[in-house]
Amino acid sequence: xxxxxxxxxxxxxxxxxxxxxxxxxxxxxxxxxxxxxxxxxxxxxxxxxxxxxxxxxxxxxxxxxxxxxxxxxxxxxxxxxxxxxxxxxxxxxxxxxxxxxxxxxxxxxxxxxxxxxxxxxxxxxxxxxxxxxxxxxxxxxxxxxxxxxxxxxxxxxxxxxxxxxxxxxxxxxxxxxxxxxxxxxxxxxxxxxxxxxxxxxxxxxxxxxxxxxxxxxxxxxxxxxxxxxxxxxxxxxxxxxxxxxxxxxxxxxxxxxxxxxxxxxxxxxxxxxxxxxxxxxxxxxxxxxxxxxxxxxxxxxxxxxxxxxxxxxxxxxxxxxxxxxxxxxxxxxxxxxxxxxxxxxxxxxxxxxxxxxxxxxxxxxxxxxxxxxxxxxxxxxxxxxxxxxxxxxxxxxxxxxxxxxxxxxxxxxxxxxxxxxxxxxxxxxxxxxxxxxxxxxxxxxxxxxxxxxxxxxxxxxxxxxxxxxxxxxxxxxxxxxxxxxxxxxxxxxxxxx
Amino acid sequence: xxxxxxxxxxxxxxxxxxxxxxxxxxxxxxxxxxxxxxxxxxxxxxxxxxxxxxxxxxxxxxxxxxxxxxxxxxxxxxxxxxxxxxxxxxxxxxxxxxxxxxxxxxxxxxxxxxxxxxxxxxxxxxxxxxxxxxxxxxxxxxxxxxxxxxxxxxxxxxxxxxx
Numbered sequence: 001x002x003x004x005x006x007x008x009x010x011x012x013x014x015x016x017x018x019x020x021x022x023x024x025x026x027x028x029x030x031x032x033x034x035x036x037x038x039x040x041x042x043x044x045x046x047x048x049x050x051x052x053x054x055x056x057x058x059x060x061x062x063x064x065x066x067x068x069x070x071x072x073x074x075x076x077x078x079x080x081x082x083x084x085x086x087x088x089x090x091x092x093x094x095x096x097x098x099x100x101x102x103x104x105x106x107x108x109x110x111x112x113x114x115x116x117x118x119x120x121x122x123x124x125x126x127x128x129x130x131x132x133x134x135x136x137x138x139x140x141x142x143x144x145x146x147x148x149x150x151x152x153x154x155x156x157x158x159x160x161x162x163x164x165x166x167x168x169x170x171x172x173x174x175x176x177x178x179x180x181x182x183x184x185x186x187x188x189x190x191x192x193x194x195x196x197x198x199x200x201x202x203x204x205x206x207x208x209x210x211x212x213x214x215x216x217x218x219x220x221x222x223x224x225x226x227x228x229x230x231x232x233x234x235x236x237x238x239x240x241x242x243x244x245x246x247x248x249x250x251x252x253x254x255x256x257x258x259x260x261x262x263x264x265x266x267x268x269x270x271x272x273x274x275x276x277x278x279x280x281x282x283x284x285x286x287x288x289x290x291x292x293x294x295x296x297x298x299x300x301x302x303x304x305x306x307x308x309x310x311x312x313x314x315x316x317x318x319x320x321x322x323x324x325x326x327x328x329x330x331x332x333x334x335x336x337x338x339x340x341x342x343x344x345x346x347x348x349x350x351x352x353x354x355x356x357x358x359x360x361x362x363x364x365x366x367x368x369x370x371x372x373x374x375x376x377x378x379x380x381x382x383x384x385x386x387x388x389x390x391x392x393x394x395x396x397x398x399x400x401x402x403x404x405x406x407x408x409x410x411x412x413x414x415x416x417x418x419x420x421x422x423x424x425x426x427x428x429x430x431x432x433x434x435x436x437x438x439x440x441x442x443x444x445x446x447x448x449x450x451x452x453x454x455x456x457x458x459x460x461x462x463x464x465x466x467x468x469x470x471x472x473x474x475x476x477x478x479x480x481x482x483x484x485x486x487x488x489x490x491x492x493x494x495x496x497x
Numbered sequence: 498x499x500x501x502x503x504x505x506x507x508x509x510x511x512x513x514x515x516x517x518x519x520x521x522x523x524x525x526x527x528x529x530x531x532x533x534x535x536x537x538x539x540x541x542x543x544x545x546x547x548x549x550x551x552x553x554x555x556x557x558x559x560x561x562x563x564x565x566x567x568x569x570x571x572x573x574x575x576x577x578x579x580x581x582x583x584x585x586x587x588x589x590x591x592x593x594x595x596x597x598x599x600x601x602x603x604x605x606x607x608x609x610x611x612x613x614x615x616x617x618x619x620x621x622x623x624x625x626x627x628x629x630x631x632x633x634x635x636x637x638x639x640x641x642x643x644x645x646x647x648x649x650x651x652x653x654x655x656x657x658x659x660x
Contacts, residue, residue, distance in 0.1 A: 166624070183618075183625070186600075186625075187625055343594070346594060347626065347627075349595055349621065349626060350595055350621055350622035350624070351594070351595070352595065352596070352649075356539075356555040356562070357539040357554075357555050357562075357564070380595060380597075380621065380622060382622070383622065384622055408566045408567040409567070410567060411553050411564045411567075411569070412569075413539070413553060413555045413562045413564055414555055414562065416569075417569070419567060420567055420568050420569055450505065450568075452507075453504050453505055453570055455524065455529065455545070456545055456548075456550045456552075456565070457504075457552075457563060457565065457568075457570055458504065458509055458511065458524045459522045459524065459529060459531060459545065459550075460541055460543075460550065460552040460554060460563045460565070461502055461504060461509075461511065461554075461561050461563050461570065461572050462500060462502075462511035462522045462523075462524065463513055463522065463534070463536075463541050463543070463554070464541060464552075464554035464556045464561045464562075464563055465500040465502055465511060465556055465561045465572070465574065466498070466500060466511075466512075466513040
């Protein structure tokens with residue numbers, strides 16, 4: 001095992017990877033940008049190195065500064081988390097060229113899977129079903145329109161170098177396609193430095209099912225079943241779970257084999273996820289492979305009893321596969337929700353602010369991976385993901401009930417979050433039914449709005465509002481009439497936070 | 498002292514008073530007696546009738562945030578009822594809630610639009626967001642040009658609601 005690993009990321013995933021390293025007796029070196037000097041991942045690491053200013057290009061995306069930090073601190077390996085450089089094959093190559101171990105797949109496998117068009121070809125070669133599409137990224141708008149007409153509407157515009165919903169658009173007719181191509185190219189160019197886009201047939205009411213795989217350096221691979229990530233908004237996952245209510249044992253084995261075949265085709269090593277899209281008739285198609293740890297990996301960890309970060313570290317340090325496919329049987333059910341600084345009432349616009357009050361849930365089968373503490377300021381520089389709340393239970397209804405209770409007991413005050421929205425999603429009758437598809441939130445949106453305030457809330461607001469700001473309790477006399485004891489004396493101790 | 502708070506778009510007049518050890522909260526003119534009021538840190542606990550309520554709260558000069566059982570309300574402080582109404586009358590012009598950049602202006606000033614029509618594209622936190630018409634009306638002007646950076650509270654679109 002490594003003695004010291006550099007974690008090239010920030011936020012909740014950096015915190016989670018640092019914990020994984022430390023659990024294996026390996027020191028973790030954090031890197032950070034100027035506004036992140038007080039971030040939780042810096043506080044929890046064994047060492048921390050400043051990279052530079054807030055702009056990702058000068059900090060979390062800066063190869064040279066990250067590699068310098070690894071050299072300076074005598075690290076043996078680099079873990080990229082997800083996002084930032086996690087799927088950047090050039091960075092992976094630079095890490096290896098600098099003499100460090102890359103805790104991820106071989107750069108060549110990343111490069112080939114990163115080009116969505118080539119990934120489709122790899123999947124086709126391995127015998128996996130691939131979604132009909134038109135992937136000549138150099139084609140003219142007219143050729144794209146002709147191809148979409150031939151496949152049948154609606155069509156999905158996707159970024160060739162993409163992921164995370166950036167550069168994606170669903171288009172229902174030829175009139176809108178040109179504008180969608182233009183917007184997708186712009187977004188893709190900015191997000192990935194590569195404006196190439198392609199189109200695919202858009203499957204209506206699909207499920208998003210992905211298979212977790214792990215390969216050691218000798219090519220021994222196992223899959224850890226599926227995760228269903230159908231609850232999405234603007235192609236960003238919101239709720240993830242395993243097992244999928246739409247996948248049985250037989251289908252799981254079949255999709256698992258398909259995923260292993262695709263990964264083997266590219267000589268995959270370490271943890272990866274093969275994403276499929278599943279039509280209502282249970283036919284499924286390869287979508288893409290994520291050559292890294294996924295945001296939603298904890299649900300798999302709960303249900304399969306495997307720590308994926310530990311496995312990543314073991315594999316990268318040269319240890320062989322210890323997991324056996326026949327022993328990887330799902331037990332119970334786990335659901336994750338993504339907690340984001342965004343306002344569901346303002347079209348989910350990202351929010352900034354200081355965490356003034358924080359209460360985290362606990363109890364059996366509850367896990368909250370996050371990077372918050374009271375006083376932490378969420379700025380505009382990075383992704384609005386604050387953390388993930390994950391619940392485990394012996395059955396799906398039990399997991400939902402635990403997650404519901406956990407959400408009920410989670411408070412983040414000072415920055416607007418999607419927490420109450422998440423709770424309404426998982427309490428929705430259609431969610432309990434398990435009839436999930438990627439249009440769930442749009443379809444059930446009306447049932448997901450905030451109810452109007454009730455009297456006790458207004459009373460509490462009045463009590464909170466009447467609390468004086470910045471004045472010591474004894475100095476306050478407002479509210480009482482002459483000759484009557486101030487209510488503030490009666491109300492007891494104040495805490496001015 | 499009367500407090501004016503805007504909660505979920507509605508303006509409320511609230512007042513806390515105490516007489517002879519009894520705490521009364523007046524909500525929009527109606528009095529409610531509460532019992533067993535306790536505050537510890539961010540927690541506020543009280544009884545209303547038979548029910549016990551436990552809230553978390555944070556208050557500063559601009560707003561009051563309350564939480565109970567996973568449900569959060571952010572209430573905007575308004576100086577007086579008059580000011581609240583004046584703000585409402587100012588109407589539908591759109592302000593930025595986020596630091597961001599004006600990416601694209603989509604329409605010509607003066608265009609009559611339906612509710613929900615995209616007016617501009619704003620880039621914030623690495624994502625593109627459409628700023629849409631809040632109701633039927635007229636796009637009066639764009640105070641910023643493409644490429645301008647905007648801060649929270651900046652006017653994005655001057656918009657005139659149809660009457």
